[in-house]
Amino acid sequence: xxxxxxxxxxxxxxxxxxxxxxxxxxxxxxxxxxxxxxxxxxxxxxxxxxxxxxxxxxxxxxxxxxxxxxxxxxxxxxxxxxxxxxxxxxxxxxxxxxxxxxxxxxxxxxxxxxxxxxxxxxxxxxxxxxxxxxxxxxxxxxxxxxxxxxxxxxxxxxxxxxxxxxxxxxxxxxxxxxxxxxxxxxxxxxxxxxxxxxxxxxxxxxxxxxxxxxxxxxxxxxxxxxxxxxxxxxxxxxxxxxxxxxxxxxxxxxxxxxxxxxxxxxxxxxxxxxxxxxxxxxxxxxxxxxxxxxxxxxxxxxxxxxxxxxxxxxxxxxxxxxxxxxxxxxxxxxxxxxxxxxxxxxxxxxxxxxxxxxxxxxxxxxxxxxxxxxxxxxxxxxxxxxxxxxxxxxxxxxxxxxxxxxxxxxxxxxxxxxxxxxxxxxxxxxxxxxxx
Ligand code: UMA
Numbered sequence: 478x479x480x481x482x483x484x485x486x487x488x489x490x491x492x493x494x495x496x497x498x499x500x501x502x503x504x505x506x507x508x509x510x511x512x513x514x515x516x517x518x519x520x521x522x523x524x525x526x527x528x529x530x531x532x533x534x535x536x537x538x539x540x541x542x543x544x545x546x547x548x549x550x551x552x553x554x555x556x557x558x559x560x561x562x563x564x565x566x567x568x569x570x571x572x573x574x575x576x577x578x579x580x581x582x583x584x585x586x587x588x589x590x591x592x593x594x595x596x597x598x599x600x601x602x603x604x605x606x607x608x609x610x611x612x613x614x615x616x617x618x619x620x621x622x623x624x625x626x627x628x629x630x631x632x633x634x635x636x637x638x639x640x641x642x643x644x645x646x647x648x649x650x651x652x653x654x655x656x657x658x659x660x661x662x663x664x665x666x667x668x669x670x671x672x673x674x675x676x677x678x679x680x681x682x683x684x685x686x687x688x689x690x691x692x693x694x695x696x697x698x699x700x701x702x703x704x705x706x707x708x709x710x711x712x713x714x715x716x717x718x719x720x721x722x723x724x725x726x727x728x729x730x731x732x733x734x735x736x737x738x739x740x741x742x743x744x745x746x747x748x749x750x751x752x753x754x755x756x757x758x759x760x761x762x763x764x765x766x767x768x769x770x771x772x773x774x775x776x777x778x779x780x781x782x783x784x785x786x787x788x789x790x791x792x793x794x795x796x797x798x799x800x801x802x803x804x805x806x807x808x809x810x811x812x813x814x815x816x817x818x819x820x821x822x823x824x825x826x827x828x829x830x831x832x833x834x835x836x837x838x839x840x841x842x843x844x845x846x847x848x849x850x851x852x853x854x855x856x857x858x859x860x861x862x863x864x865x866x867x868x869x870x871x872x873x874x875x876x877x878x879x880x881x882x883x884x885x886x887x888x889x890x891x892x893x894x895x896x897x898x899x900x901x902x903x904x905x906x907x908x909x910x911x912x913x
Pocket of ligand 1: 489490491492493494495512513514515539540541542543606607608609610611612630631632633
């Protein structure tokens with residue numbers, strides 16, 4: 478814990494993280510100033526129009542603020558003012574056992590499932606972080622007996638230097654957020670920050686991921702795999718095993734697709750490493766309801782099955798969904814705001830798509846890439862227009878999949894809104910469709 482009382486603290490970024498950080502700092506007796514690059518917060522109490530003109534004892538930065546090239550952050554770092562992330566601030570006030578879950582894909586599903594497992598085991602459980610509840614929001618409610626399950630994004634880790642979970646898990650690593658980090662290597666370096674040198678930290682890694690299985694650390698790692706392992710958490714005889722103990726039959730898992738199987742393996746590994754009983758883990762998995770927009774089955778339109786994977790905002794995640802649905806009858810809706818990818822990996826596999834509908838700002842780029850590999854895609858200005866077309870042309874036996882491989886911000890405020898609107902259009906509830 479750090480001494481905050483009476484200190485001058487600047488909170489930079491007034492989204493939910495910044496607001497939670499302010500609340501925590503107030504409760505701890507700090508003199509809090511705020512700043513946000515968007516002017517709409519200018520009328521707020523203690524808003525600093527020119528934050529560089531004042532001295533602070535501490536600056537707390539929200540995750541959405543890109544560190545590299547930010548003049549305000551550089552100024553304070555150069556002046557030797559301590560600059561920490563909102564994740565660090567929350568961490569410094571936490572009590573109990575902290576589980577940090579990061580990775581390119583599956584973080585939210587694994588975090589939710591691990592949260593459910595601990596709740597079922599009777600522990601006082603907090604599920605927080607990138608999942609939508611800032612760690613600073615719950616930090617002061619925790620005690621020694623608490624279990625805190627925290628979804629951790631690269632944005633949160635980038636500036637963090639104190640955050641040190643008792644158990645760290647990296648689910649997988651594939652190119653993402655290249656627009657923020659500059660290159661994949663730097664993205665990996667940021668993710669690795671969740672693993673500390675501290676010997677007592679437990680680490681869970683994915684054996685099947687070619688990058689996470691090569692992370693060299695001088696401590697024992699619990700690996701999970703879809704293949705048979707000598708020890709760890711793996712699949713044998715159509716069931717998940719932890720060493721010799723059977724945890725659950727694959728038939729009892731209510732989630733769909735290969736990537737969800739990976740998510741269940743990861744959650745199981747975290748739980749066994751934290752000594753949760755196998756029957757508790759099994760029960761929580763059986764009763765688990767996956768968060769929406771993650772390869773979510775929505776129902777049928779004209780005999781076509783419709784899937785919403787709006788959360789597939791990078792190429793590896795979209796590809797995993799495509800592979801989960803098999804090669805026949807696939808209608809792929811792909812596009813949005815490119816985060817710095819090429820799309821070759823999706824189209825160079827000779828997958829037999831029925832149709833490819835490209836849309837949004839990256840639409841032309843995706844269209845060109847698909848065409849290069851011999852496909853005849855169609856180009857739409859927006860996701861809405863592509864979805865509308867997909868609905869009107871749905872055929873029996875098809876699988877219509879929204880797996881954009883891109884961010885949503887060219888058309889929507891979030892992937893969740895994109896998924897909701899896709900659902901409304903596919904099931905006829907969307908009245909005002911913009912075809913422009
Ligand atoms: N802002 C600036 N300057 C900037 C950027 C942003 O002043 O350069 C201001 C904005 O004007 C706005 C505020 O910062 O007022 C927004 O803060 P924020 O972007 O940090 O967002 P929060 O509302 O605090 O939400 C954040 C996470 N958002 C991001 O990392 C972008 C949420 O993850 C997270 O759920 C929440 O904290 C609680 O921990 C969202 C996300 O998209 C879901 N995450 C990315 C992802 O999953 O891919 C990383």
